[in-house]
Amino acid sequence: MSARHRTSSPSRQTEDTLRVPSRSRLLRSVARGCVGGFAATVAMTVYRIPGFKALPPTAEFWARYVGGGDTEEYFLPGLFLHLLYGVVGGAVYGLVASFVDVSDPVARERLGILGGLGYALALSVFGSRVVFVRLLGRELQPEDALVFHVGHAVYGATLGTFVATSESAGDVYRESRRTRPDTATQRASE
Secondary structure, three states: OOHHHOOOOHHHHOOOEEOOOOHHHHHHHHHHHHHHHHHHHHHHHHHHOOOOOOOOHHHHHHHHHHHOOOHHHHHHHHHHHHHHHHHHHHHHHHHHHOOEEOOOHHHHHHHHHHHHHHHHHHHHHHHHHHHHHHHOOOOOOHHHHHHHHHHHHHHHHHHHHHHHHOOOOOOOOOOOOOOOHHHHHHHHHO
16 A cells, blocks of 8 residues: 555644644745646646636736737737636635645645635636626626636646645555456466
8 A cells, every 4th residue: 555545643643733834845835736727727728718708817817907009909918817816715725724734645636636626616706796897897697607706716626626636746546456357367377
């Protein structure tokens, strides 16, 4: 059994708390958050492409507050800004996640995914209520709201998984207790 799949003793599990991270842990977690935020933004964007009939709202934000003119002219700056927001959002999540010290890797991964989902859904509500309504003076169409919010759930699950599972490197597979007959035969002949 690899170290990655060992469970903690009951006495160690009670020691799991919120802790002030070391400087190196904090920096690693923020870096994982940045990379995870980039990967999560790409995953969210790819998910949204077939169902969302508009550019990311960052293109309209760029057109209104930076460039002036028509939103369609700012596809690349809008996409860049969208990726930048995703990376910064990932860094913030990584920063917050660095304070959670859970020694059990399975519990850490579950907490990371659930935390990422909650974080991303909060960002989604902020985007739909503040960015769209207050900054851009628009509202999501009801048929597009589901894709918008599920896209953010994809972001959160991807980000949370990335940050939680990148904590340690090692074997990701372990020996199965269920072996196929041909595997058992091969082992017996060795």
